[in-house]
Amino acid sequence: xxxxxxxxxxxxxxxxxxxxxxxxxxxxxxxxxxxxxxxxxxxxxxxxxxxxxxxxxxxxxxxxxxxxxxxxxxxxxxxxxxxxxxxxxxxxxxxxxxxxxxxxxxxxxxxxxxxxxxxxxxxxxxxxxxxxxxxxxxxxxxxxxxxxxxxxxxxxxxxxxxxxxxxxxxxxxxxxxxxxxxxxxxxxxxxxxxxxxxxxxxx
Ligand SMILES: C[S@@+](CC[C@H](N)C(=O)[O-])C[C@H]1O[C@@H](n2cnc3c(N)ncnc32)[C@H](O)[C@@H]1O
Numbered sequence: 549x550x551x552x553x554x555x556x557x558x559x560x561x562x563x564x565x566x567x568x569x570x571x572x573x574x575x576x577x578x579x580x581x582x583x584x585x586x587x588x589x590x591x592x593x594x595x596x597x598x599x600x601x602x603x604x605x606x607x608x609x610x611x612x613x614x615x616x617x618x619x620x621x622x623x624x625x626x627x628x629x630x631x632x633x634x635x636x637x638x639x640x641x642x643x644x645x646x647x648x649x650x651x652x653x654x655x656x657x658x659x660x661x662x663x664x665x666x667x668x669x670x671x672x673x674x675x676x677x678x679x680x681x682x683x684x685x686x687x688x689x690x691x692x693x694x695x696x697x698x699x700x701x702x703x704x705x706x707x708x709x710x711x712x713x714x715x716x717x718x719x720x721x722x723x724x725x726x727x728x729x730x731x732x733x734x735x736x737x738x739x740x741x742x743x744x745x746x747x748x749x750x751x
Contacts (some may be wrong), residue, residue, distance in 0.1 A: 565607075566701060567633045571601055571630060571633055571634070571704075574629055575596050575597055578600070578625075579599070582624050582652065586648075601630045603627075603742055603743045605634045607710060610738060611638065612717070615638055616641075617683040617684070618643055618681045618684045618685070619643060619697055620695075621644065622649070622701070623649055625656055626639075628640050629653075632662055632666045633660070640666045640667070641667050641678050641722065642666065645670060645672045654668045659747060680702050681707065682704050684702050685709050685710045685716075686710075687711075691724075692735075693727055703748075706750065708747055708749045714743050717745075717746050718728060721737060728748075733749075735748050
């Protein structure tokens, strides 16, 4: 049975109008199959839209036109799937090591008709299973210090790591200070809707 995912729809950017049916379809899939498969906790169902889907899609504001994206540790597809839905110019790889999650992702990509520009790869970031991309995103995967070690080789020259960090952004940047210094990098903290992104650019 499809649960009632009643919610208040926040004012979405007008430019996303075309993507609304697909975003809602993804929300329903998370609330049904995602919940059944244990990828989404029961307490998350009521806040899928605002906290997970809209916040994920809003990182599009920091992503350049036509970029290729690797979403490291995509889980049930966050932020990679909402991002791909609102930005048809992007090519996205959803990188996820766990079988159940990567199976869910493959089925979701097919259901949403995204196969031509969204690819699921089962693997770990540190094994570099895919070539570097201009943008590497990660949300709730690991502390910035560890994430840098895993993800930095996946960022192409001229590209950027976009780590969604929420409340802990500043603290994690401080904790990663030694590694950032060693690599000669500067992290920029940017508020994006209700969350906070840490942006690190590669020369
Ligand atoms: C807490 S979940 C977050 C999932 C999703 N990004 C989100 O925001 O809902 C962390 C995910 O990172 C994946 N993961 C853990 N270590 C990883 C690694 N070394 N490389 C790639 N993914 C990894 C896990 O399998 C898991 O799906």
